[in-house]
Amino acid sequence: MKKIVTVVGARPQFIKAAMLSRQFKLLGVNELIIHTGQHFDANMSAIFFDEMEIPKPAYHLDIHSLPHGAMTGRMLEKIEKILQIEKPDAVLVYGDANSTLAGAMAGAKLNIPVIHVEAGLRTNNMSAPEEVNRVLTDRISNILFCPTTTAVDNLEKEGFNQLPVHIFNSGDVMKDASLYYGEKAQLKSDILRRIGVKKFILATIHRQENTDSPETLRNIIAGLNEIHKQIPVVVPLHPRTRQILAQQYSLPNFITIDPVGYLDMIMLMKKSELVITDSGGVQKEAFFFGKHCIILREQTEWIELVENGFSTLVGSNKEKMKEALEVFSRKTSDFSVELFGNGSASAMIAKEIINIL
Incomplete structure (x- = not known):
């Protein structure tokens, strides 16, 4: 063996x-x-x-x-x-x-x-x-x-x-996981009842290049606050990011919740209008669950998503974030293409x- x-x-x-x-x-x-x-x-x-x-x-x-x-x-x-x-x-x-x-x-x-x-x-x-x-x-x-x-x-x-x-x-293997756990999430997750909003954008922020730069993080928070005025933004907040925000900033206007398990995260992605993230994994998961993604970075390791129009890179630019939201709100895409096996x-x-x- x-x-x-x-x-x-x-x-x-x-x-x-x-x-x-x-x-x-x-x-x-x-x-x-x-x-x-x-x-x-x-x-x-x-x-x-x-x-x-x-x-x-x-x-x-x-x-x-x-x-x-x-x-x-x-x-x-x-x-x-x-x-x-x-x-x-x-x-x-x-x-x-x-x-x-x-x-x-x-x-x-x-x-x-x-x-x-x-x-x-x-x-x-x-x-x-x-x-x-x-x-x-x-x-x-x-x-x-x-x-x-x-x-x-x-x-x-x-x-x-x-x-x-x-x-x-x-x-x-993340594609495998999305297929295997997608149905389980539908049966077991009650996160939608707990957050209490039906139409929302899901966002995550944790990457060091964003959280360790006061100016960058300030711009991202401002951008999410602006978008939140149009449609609720829900952010499961990484403990480290929450600590930084508590030390350096006033509380954001968007909705923050504690980190969630994978089944809850799947349901949040499935039911969201769009995903905003700096996470490599979440970029792909958004695609697997048929959601466009605004990437809070200047580069991505998943260039296929950008090249095929499923995602866009905006860095920490507030105006680019709002422009991307406007574009994706009107766009339909074929998420059945097999970019990842x-x-x-x-x-x-x-x-x-x-x-x-």
């Missing part, structure tokens, strides 16, 4: 792990999960494991609320010790969080094969911590599963096809891993 250690720590990773863990169980793989603790709020962590039926972590490192270097370093130290004890056949990491890089580095330094799911994404903005994490993780991984053709092309441009690695265009990525990834190991 093959043993795989999976390292997760942030919300999008929990969702992806839920889909792949289910496939590992079907194939008889012994998977041990390390939860770094990067997202430590119960509504951002424990609830995902409960409602998504993810196997409980074998290890919980409880590392959070630290600068990037300290956080990544402590994760690396603890993950390395666990790998020396468990001696897995491979280390599996997802996405672009600090947990991703720490897990990949720990595996690489111990000569354990590293598997990167969601490889090949690029914004070419190396000032963003996420870009640093994904570029370095790709370079030290042995098996790379790309969610899109663009991601495969990115790796080839960087010379990965000349390296002793395995590269696959697997499609996106057909919903079978998890099964394909699990089988290829077994074949290689």
Whole structure:
């Protein structure tokens, strides 16, 4: 029986792990999960494991609320010790969080094969911590599963096809999750009753490039306040963002709620008029649930969404936010196009891993 250690720590990773863990169980793989603790709020962590039926972590490192270097370093130290004890056949990491890089580095330094799911994404903005994490993780991984053709092309441009690695265009496991959990959300979520508004825009803000710049955050808050005058804006607020707002700003005019679980988030996206976000994962989820998306960034790793007119980049520009809202309020799009595969990525990834190991 093959043993795989999976390292997760942030919300999008929990969702992806839920889909792949289910496939590992079907194939008889012994998977041990390390939860770094990067997202430590119960509504951002424990609830995902409960409602998504993810196997409980074998290890919980409880590392959070630290600068990037300290956080990544402590994760690396603890993950390395666990790998020396468990001696897995491979280390599996997802996405672009600090947990991703720490897990990949720990595996690489111990000569354990590293598997990167969601490889090949690029914004070419190396000032963003996420870009640093994904570029370095790709370079030290042995098996790379790309969610899109663009991601495969990115790796080839960087010379990965000349390296002793395995590269696959697997499609996106988040697409699998949207299909699997979409129906469950319809049956189990009562978030619409709790927020008490029927017509609304869903927004999220958490990215460091937005929250750590007072001017940028002020512009985003002002833009959302303006839009809220036209149609209610509902924002599940990341604990870190809430803390920054409490320290530096008066309360916004739009509706803020505590972080929500995945099923509640699905319902919010399904019933929203439109999504405004700086999250990479939420950009895709908006597309999966048939919603246009205004992206509060200057670049996106999901360029397919912009190129095909499903999303638009506005940065923190208040006027661009309002203009994008006006355009999307009149626009109809065909969301059935398969930009991210057909919903079978998890099964394909699990089988290829077994074949290689």
